[in-house]
Amino acid sequence: LTRQEQQKKEELSAYRDSLSAQQLTELKRENKRLAHYQQQPDSPKAIATLPRLNTTDLPSEPHSLPLSEHIRPNGLPLLRGEVCSNGVAYLALAFDLSELPGHLRPCLPIFTALFPHLGCQGLTYDLLGAKMAENAAELTLELQASSNPRGEKHSCTLNFFLHGLEEHFSETLALLSQQLKGKTFQESKRLQELLKLFWSRILAELQDGGQHLASIRAAAGLSWKTSLDEQWNGWQAACQWQKHKNNFRRFNNVQLPLLEELATWLGRQSPSLATFCGGDRAWNSSTMFLDQFGTCHPTGEFQPEPDSLPTLWGRREFLPLSSDVFNCAQAFRAPSADDQRRAGLTIYAHLLSCGYLWNEIRMKAGAYGVQAQYLPQNATLLLRSSDDPSPRQTMNTFAALPQAGVEKNWQDDDIRAGIIACSKKYLLPWRPRELCQTALLQRLNAIDENWHRNCYQKLLAQNARSVREAVESFWQEFSTQSNCCLLGPARKARGLNMDRIKF
Numbered sequence: 001l002t003r004q005e006q007q008k009k010e011e012l013s014a015y016r017d018s019l020s021a022q023q024l025t026e027l028k029r030e031n032k033r034l035a036h037y038q039q040q041p042d043s044p045k046a047i048a049t050l051p052r053l054n055t056t057d058l059p060s061e062p063h064s065l066p067l068s069e070h071i072r073p074n075g076l077p078l079l080r081g082e083v084c085s086n087g088v089a090y091l092a093l094a095f096d097l098s099e100l101p102g103h104l105r106p107c108l109p110i111f112t113a114l115f116p117h118l119g120c121q122g123l124t125y126d127l128l129g130a131k132m133a134e135n136a137a138e139l140t141l142e143l144q145a146s147s148n149p150r151g152e153k154h155s156c157t158l159n160f161f162l163h164g165l166e167e168h169f170s171e172t173l174a175l176l177s178q179q180l181k182g183k184t185f186q187e188s189k190r191l192q193e194l195l196k197l198f199w200s201r202i203l204a205e206l207q208d209g210g211q212h213l214a215s216i217r218a219a220a221g222l223s224w225k226t227s228l229d230e231q232w233n234g235w236q237a238a239c240q241w242q243k244h245k246n247n248f249r250r251f252n253n254v255q256l257p258l259l260e261e262l263a264t265w266l267g268r269q270s271p272s273l274a275t276f277c278g279g280d281r282a283w284n285s286s287t288m289f290l291d292q293f294g295t296c297h298p299t300g301e302f303q304p305e306p307d308s309l310p311t312l313w314g315r316r317e318f319l320p321l322s323s324d325v326f327n328c329a330q331a332f333r334a335p336s337a338d339d340q341r342r343a344g345l346t347i348y349a350h351l352l353s354c355g356y357l358w359n360e361i362r363m364k365a366g367a368y369g370v371q372a373q374y375l376p377q378n379a380t381l382l383l384r385s386s387d388d389p390s391p392r393q394t395m396n397t398f399a400a401l402p403q404a405g406v407e408k409n410w411q412d413d414d415i416r417a418g419i420i421a422c423s424k425k426y427l428l429p430w431r432p433r434e435l436c437q438t439a440l441l442q443r444l445n446a447i448d449e450n451w452h453r454n455c456y457q458k459l460l461a462q463n464a465r466s467v468r469e470a471v472e473s474f475w476q477e478f479s480t481q482s483n484c485c486l487l488g489p490a491r492k493a494r495g496l497n498m499d500r501i502k503f
Contacts, residue, residue, distance in 0.1 A: 055416050055460060062426035062456040064449050067439055072287065074270065076296040079439045081277035085432040088136075089169040089278030091286055092440045093271040094144070094157040098300030100265065107258045109232045110244065112141045112158065114185070114259070117194055121182030125190055128175065137164030137172040139179075143232050145225040146299070147377075148446035149338035154224060155299035157272065157444060161437060166278055170285040177289065183263040185256055192248050199245040202238050209327045210319070210487040211386050213238065217319075218485040219331035221312045223379040224303070226331070235319070235501065242503050270296045275439040277432035299444065315483040318490075318498035325368075326391040326488030329384040330398040333481035334474065337376035337445075343458040344470025347418035348407060349374040349381065354421075355414075356406045357383070360397045365390040377445065381474075391486055392496060402479035407471040412464045419459055426456045 019027070066082040081090075097108070116139045119125040132138070142159045164172040185191065205212060213234060220230035230236055244251040270293035276286050313333060335341050352372040361370040368387030375382060383398045430438075442452075486498060 053420055055419050058420065058423055058460065059427065060457075060460075062453060063428070063430070064452070065435065065439055065442070066430060067435075070287075072290055072296075074291060074293055074296050076271060076290055076293065077273050077443070078287070078290060079273075079275040079443065080283065081275065081430070081432060081435040081439060083277060083430055083432050083435055085166075085278045087166050087279075088163055088432065089166045089172075089282030089286070090161075090163045090276065090432050090436040091173075091278075092162070092275045092436050093160040094273040094299070094440055094444060095160070095266065095269050096272045096297070096299040097156045097158055098302045100262075104258060104262045104265065106240075107255065107262050108143055108158070109237045110240065110255070111259055111262050112143050112232075113198055114191070114194055115141050115179070115183060115263075118183065118185060118187055118190065120179045120184055123175075123178060125187060128179075131175055132164075132172070135164045135168035135172045135175075137162065137168070137175070139176065143228075144441065144444060145228045145302075146441070146444040146446075147225070149451060150336065153446070154302050155444065156228070156302035157299060158266070159440065163433065166282040169278070169282040173285055173289040177292070181267045183267070185259045185263070188252070191251075191256075195241070195245040195248065195251070199241045202241060206321055206487070207323075209323070209325075209386055210321065211327045211329070211384060214319075214327045214329040214485045214487045215331070215382055215384055217317060218329040218384075218483045219378065219380045219382060221315070221483060222331055222333040222481065225378050226380060229378075239503055270294045272296060272299045273440060273443055275436045275443075277436045313481045313483055315485075316498045317484065317501050318486045318488075318493050318496065319501050320490035320493070321487050323487075323489055324389075326388045326394075326486055326492070327384070327386050328388055328391050328394045328398070328484075328486050329382065330395065330482055330484045331383070332381040333478045334374060334379055334381040335376070335478075336379045339376070341470035341474055342374075342376050342455065343462050344467040345374040345376075345381065345474060346422050346459065347415060347462055347467050348372075348471050348474075350421050351410065351414060351418050352383075352401075352406065356404070357397070361385050361388070361390075361394050365393045365397075367394060370394075381478075388488075391488060391493070395484060395486075395496070398484075402475040407468045410464055410467065415462055415464050415467055418467075419462055422459055423456070426452075426459075 016024070067079050068082060070078045070080060072078055097105075100108075117125065119128045123131070140161045142161065144157045144159050146155045146157065147153055160176070162172065162176055216226070216229055216234035219226035220234060221227055244255065271290070274286075274290055276283060278286075334345065349372040353370065357370045357372055361367045366389050367385040370385045371383075373382045373384075374380075383401070385394045388394050442448075484498070486493065486496065490500075
């Protein structure tokens, strides 16, 4: 690179030396004219010639999930994604947790995290991991709280996501079967290493600012889903990881028997739902694997333990970190997925992120990032900033939004831009992994194609008036129902009137 730069410099020098004084003067004059021209704004007439996407250019129908449904002999609904998977097979399973004994519920987060990283009867993790690697396979687990769009039925599932090469998928499924029937937690040394590893990951996230943890904590209590998310992935879960890491003897004596009991319970269960993407060879292996389960039943009603819920709203909490800047989050309770205000609030959150909040918090207050998200499935509106040197100004801006009336200044052109931006998620092509996961989650949340289409069409129908009415109605109902969570340096948090929490 240095040699190329030197060569270019020599070429330019030689070219300059070849020019006469008059040519040099003319070249400088031309450069000045060009610089002046470039600094002039484009005329409205010129701008009008640029191609622009309009809402009329959007398709009238969203992209549907390319699925076919197959009910297996044991009653299991199996959804097959009809997309090319390029030689990789994907399988997702949902196990209903409504019948899980109550004393095992607190073990779910750590069980979910540890399960893929430990061996099973007859296979230590080293051997199991080697066999999975030979098949280019990976297994992940996730706890999922679900409800229908009206929030009437609550369910909770432990979801397994498995993928691997199609040519070896039968062997991969055999390994999954071994784990489901004989998962053990007896590899003591590895358990200790994993507890340290997961705690170090939490610390690493906090070192990066902990925006995810702040958001989860702020939303906790606003809906049953966000409360479960706090128990599974938030501050409460982090405290449990720290406790287990610091006292392995107690973990070994108290938690280990419960994890073994939970593994035994899971080994007797049948999935409530399965989704698949891949070729015919892996499909045949998957159907044979799934047909081995007993009779399958729909998911049942699941509720979190009442005494495990944080205060519903009104919390203002601060978690001190060794950093120079803050991560701020404020979550408001919001309408659920089936509410008529959904489309308007979706656009509202997008325009806040790109406009008002960006100007007030990013440009004026110096935060690295700011975002507003309306999360209808969680019934929350989330406001958050990252790497924020001015938390007081940010929290004041968040708190003033109900009275700010930002939406009153938006015109139909602004709303059309918001519609185009928010329509993307309805129009993206499906990849096999995302299709497999989305199909599972949408079915668990009782979202069908008609409901999906209706949401898209309501989005397209929005205008400045409908968005304004949705926003005003939202703030009238929910402006006082919120929680705040800040993460950052204690020395700069004085006077913020926050309750301090810690690990």
